[in-house]
Amino acid sequence: MSFTYNRLNKDDVAVLFVDHQAGLLSLVRDFTPDEFKNNVLALADIAKFFNLPTILTTSFENGPNGPLVPELKAMFPDAPYFARPGQINAWDNADFVKAVKATGKKQLLIAGVVTEVCVAFPALSALEEGFEVFVVTDASGTFNPITRDAAWDRMSQAGAQLMSWFGVGCELHRDWRNDIEGFGGILGKHLPAYANLIQSFSAQTK
């Protein structure tokens, strides 16, 4: 039974940020706030860096769920943005799906809050429609590791690939020579341990 490596290809990918809202973020407890903020913004920087079509959506943003985190809004001012009137599964929102399909991409990177709902539901819907789905696990958060593990299992069994923002960035970049400065800048900004290496290196080779 042969295996095909469905590898992220920067020309085939769209990114979906689902419900990263200021209120909902207080529900996320499987990451510390520092880590989670860093992971989400790292994914955003990757989307920018590779010019990936990016779609934003929120749920009830005028209520307790709160507004989309302002950094995302600021980074993607021209991205399609859907403040869903009520659909929990973003894929149940026809406009959202239309926008996804309009990108013409067959690989979807999905991140959201909370993992078992805002990520898993559209992921399963997209898989059913034949998309290749890549879950950005560390830019997606939920109540605790138990619900996360269950959600991961459900998506993985359905054929989604579980990744991290760092893996996503590296699989898209493929070769450092494509832009050493640019990609290194993202790593330095979001991986303090890598920034330390760069600083030591710079100091020692001066």
Add this chain to the structure above:
Amino acid sequence: MSFTYNRLNKDDVAVLFVDHQAGLLSLVRDFTPDEFKNNVLALADIAKFFNLPTILTTSFENGPNGPLVPELKAMFPDAPYFARPGQINAWDNADFVKAVKATGKKQLLIAGVVTEVCVAFPALSALEEGFEVFVVTDASGTFNPITRDAAWDRMSQAGAQLMSWFGVGCELHRDWRNDIEGFGGILGKHLPAYANLIQSFSAQTK
């Protein structure tokens, strides 16, 4: 190899509470007592809210295993209730299976104590008979994370879908507009962090 999203549909679902008995609950150590009580009652509230046919069963309730937790008994006074005379796997009790089939539903939400026995055994039996099985992982408890992980793996490999009560509620509700107050009330009651959002929102928008 195409994937079909077997999605919870409130018209297709029955709920099985298996052996949530006062004595057996002292065996549950993969959740704190506070969390577990909250999770089980949240699932019960969801079953009520969506009017899902619900079936209760216990094992040896007149012995050390103790009575069904009184909240469940009170919430589902008219539900079919089977005090099994000895069968460990609820599915080995003909009356129980008959009641399940009498609901006419093909999707089963199963929760129970302990996970690797009272949940896994009927889950595997139901899968063999062609039901779609959804395990409510956080309303099911056991001795420790190791036995839980093993039980999850066995059920997942057999085709059961692993969910949480929050995911169940959201997948059934589909759209907030179906009943904002009602569904929000359940979340506010069982997710203190969400209740805080509602309270801040109410105060700030007064």
Add this chain to the structure above:
Amino acid sequence: MSFTYNRLNKDDVAVLFVDHQAGLLSLVRDFTPDEFKNNVLALADIAKFFNLPTILTTSFENGPNGPLVPELKAMFPDAPYFARPGQINAWDNADFVKAVKATGKKQLLIAGVVTEVCVAFPALSALEEGFEVFVVTDASGTFNPITRDAAWDRMSQAGAQLMSWFGVGCELHRDWRNDIEGFGGILGKHLPAYANLIQSFSAQTK
């Protein structure tokens, strides 16, 4: 060097709830939301049960910190309540201190959010003024176990006694015969594992 057991005496105690506000609660990560809500309300039930003078205070409740949790407001409608205009240490608010002293009690139970500030600061101030201070550790929350441990150490070295709501209740009650039903009711409500014992016992002795 002889030791005196400064034991909680229900005639000598006042209770201070400091900054249990809907917004600030989202900062608490050293307890799960379920556990923390339960612990705070258990302490409140104890304060009610023993008719302890209780004082409420908040910080900037009309801003992002959010309102006092509504359950506390509802349980102590007549308690002195100080919405501090800016002082971080409640003890820097003269009205608050006046109210504390007006109780005429020399033992103070303090709980709050977050531990190293809203609890530790008034605790240290009160110790300096000669009060006996009892920190209700599990009704006080903070960012993570590291900041909690540091705050505990600072308060303990200063002479505060570290307790839990269960210990507080038991030390105040002294003898079950003072009111078996009443005190047992609090335990049954806030300790699900104890409620299970009661239910099994009731069922088995019928």
Add this chain to the structure above:
Amino acid sequence: MSFTYNRLNKDDVAVLFVDHQAGLLSLVRDFTPDEFKNNVLALADIAKFFNLPTILTTSFENGPNGPLVPELKAMFPDAPYFARPGQINAWDNADFVKAVKATGKKQLLIAGVVTEVCVAFPALSALEEGFEVFVVTDASGTFNPITRDAAWDRMSQAGAQLMSWFGVGCELHRDWRNDIEGFGGILGKHLPAYANLIQSFSAQTK
């Protein structure tokens, strides 16, 4: 794709204890010594209780690996016992395999030390030969949770079912009425929390 529940059937099962030796046990760090000893002896009691054909084997027992734990030796004095002269995978020992096949059983319960070697290797070999393999995960131990998780994944992907001693006992017993005293005795002996239930029950119903 239909699912068949390969359920443990007491007439179809043989039990393999692989390398539970006094020396090797010092390598087991994914359980505390108390827990692991209890789990292994619980499985042994189950094997005895159901009269399951049981096979013992050791590796280099006259060297640092040490002797088979004396309790197992004492409980199964007449069981086939293979002190392997050097084969690491017990299935590479022709006498051992011959004994397994001589039981005429098609379901194998395997437990051993360490999980990724002494359990996984014979499990994979037996699967290849068409046996149904059930790993008793909590009667098998290894260096740490990471190696355990990897070993579980390898066996699960190959078709082994991951169980716990408690699940094994319950799946074999099927119905308490087959022998309430006997089976309850095993649980009371190996589950202190269950023993407590029995004791409270006995006291309260006197």
Add this chain to the structure above:
Amino acid sequence: MSFTYNRLNKDDVAVLFVDHQAGLLSLVRDFTPDEFKNNVLALADIAKFFNLPTILTTSFENGPNGPLVPELKAMFPDAPYFARPGQINAWDNADFVKAVKATGKKQLLIAGVVTEVCVAFPALSALEEGFEVFVVTDASGTFNPITRDAAWDRMSQAGAQLMSWFGVGCELHRDWRNDIEGFGGILGKHLPAYANLIQSFSAQTK
């Protein structure tokens, strides 16, 4: 400021088992049931071995708290035994205190359930009366590590010494030559890892 090593001396010690009752044990979550049972019985074996005067007490043993664990009752059939009619702090029971004082010992080993109440309260009372108090931390259990840590801090600041059953046994025994077989037997029974050493040693030196 000179330090005096208040060292356990087998002629100066009495042992107090406080509220190790079948029901209350279900509240203990800072140890697994296997570990905790082992620790309590190890302390009991040590008390027997050194013929230490031992006092048993329970709280409401005819109610949900349940009976004293039967092993303790069986091991100390002639020990003073106080089923307290209501006092939470055993030291508030005059008969209990009288029995403690009747032993004529000035060093008290205290273990109980739960730590912050049944252990801490009599420990603090005894310290106030000038006893040397040694808390057997691992034969004492409570709801979680947070309440345990707070209770330890309170007792330690008051002058209690925190020990473990193993430390207690060794400090009492002083010299293996006093009875190698006897003391080794206790270790072999309650420390499986030590039993393994003994078995390997025996096998290898045959």
Add this chain to the structure above:
Amino acid sequence: MSFTYNRLNKDDVAVLFVDHQAGLLSLVRDFTPDEFKNNVLALADIAKFFNLPTILTTSFENGPNGPLVPELKAMFPDAPYFARPGQINAWDNADFVKAVKATGKKQLLIAGVVTEVCVAFPALSALEEGFEVFVVTDASGTFNPITRDAAWDRMSQAGAQLMSWFGVGCELHRDWRNDIEGFGGILGKHLPAYANLIQSFSAQTK
């Protein structure tokens, strides 16, 4: 024995950053890199905000230990800066001590890498000379929680007060009205969960 609350007073405080160097940071494992970077920069922002005299020092910065983290260098361009030629305890460097004393402050906030050396050694030296020492525990890092706990105990027993950057900021600020915007800005920048509250509040009160 009366207690004096040695409270941080912004006119009495100097801040010491000891050995936060790019290479040494790779040794810190009791915080994630994201958390630790955030904590150190939060303390730096607090030092700036309150105009506290700040002193920087490094150890062998031209070797493997690497340069001072560039953010600190940039934030305090005019601060006394001591690249120690070899002294491990910064207090053994006469210039450093002279600079500390030149500030004329009696309260010292100390943070550094690693905790048991670069923090504990100067902390103990400063205590001996009569300074009030406040350890900023979460802006200090080390190999693991065990070495951290030992180091904390050593410093606490010597009279140092254990704090966190958040507690430091709040104890210095005393009253929000001193500068709501400024202090809120620091919290919003370094506490993502607090930033979320601010964003929800702003959105909801528009």
Add this chain to the structure above:
Amino acid sequence: MSFTYNRLNKDDVAVLFVDHQAGLLSLVRDFTPDEFKNNVLALADIAKFFNLPTILTTSFENGPNGPLVPELKAMFPDAPYFARPGQINAWDNADFVKAVKATGKKQLLIAGVVTEVCVAFPALSALEEGFEVFVVTDASGTFNPITRDAAWDRMSQAGAQLMSWFGVGCELHRDWRNDIEGFGGILGKHLPAYANLIQSFSAQTK
């Protein structure tokens, strides 16, 4: 659906060490530095012991990523060594793939830093080309357990087998009699707990 046990066979195996570089190692946080160093060198010793063709590769070794760890360089002085000019996935480097294929082996042991990139990418590429891939999980490291778990899931679903260095060694060795001294030497060197067994055995059988 029959299962074939793709078992490591020492004549069919090549080993790939991917990016174990001094700088990158500071990113590894799912193992302690002690453990990880030991695991990597244990795999190296196994590769040597069985004379497995071994291939080394690094990424940007003249930059912040740092040099290959010197022990690996020293142990495999004649191994093919590829300092990749920029390809992140080693399999995108034609020379590397050519060297892998030149070994003529169909089973690949892969270890590297970090797991979700340097291990997962070539593992998936090799699976696509029909190799049998065995991931040496504990000689591969990454940022945290979450990214590790996601990476494991991706590789396992693709058909890679997850192993540990100890499992690899044992599956290759098959029978202790092939070389007791040699293989025991590796275990004694890299498993301190096993070394202890050997030392006790030697002492006791003298």
Add this chain to the structure above:
Amino acid sequence: MSFTYNRLNKDDVAVLFVDHQAGLLSLVRDFTPDEFKNNVLALADIAKFFNLPTILTTSFENGPNGPLVPELKAMFPDAPYFARPGQINAWDNADFVKAVKATGKKQLLIAGVVTEVCVAFPALSALEEGFEVFVVTDASGTFNPITRDAAWDRMSQAGAQLMSWFGVGCELHRDWRNDIEGFGGILGKHLPAYANLIQSFSAQTK
């Protein structure tokens, strides 16, 4: 109340290794075997490097406790070595105490297995006799973190200082210039993360 910094001074220190025996090491579970071996040998290297008088002792080394770990024996061939005939507290062995006193040192570094017995007992005895005691916490091991925490508390309250091998080395060395190569070599050997820094530095400055 003034504080004196009792600082390790290489001319005032003796080192005691108590019961690091091959058998007893299997009891140590609060460190992984890799970490613990590394910590003990690091302390030994420090003792050698500073030529500190070192004393070795074992308990029943011809029985199950096993021989002193061979590395220690090899490193200190001429050190006083006491195979105690039965005393559990090494300080109860007159020869051992005589040897300690013969060193003429007033500062004692103590490490051993297990912490609450082999370390705590002689530590408390030495404190009583006026020695300054420094416990090397990470070169001392025991059954679990709970017994460790209790033992630490007992020793700390008695006046012992809790340290780690790294802190010990640094406090003794005082100034890198005393021997950069020598001391750096110890760190590089026992701190893999530091070795990586050295390797990167060397590579980058070539």
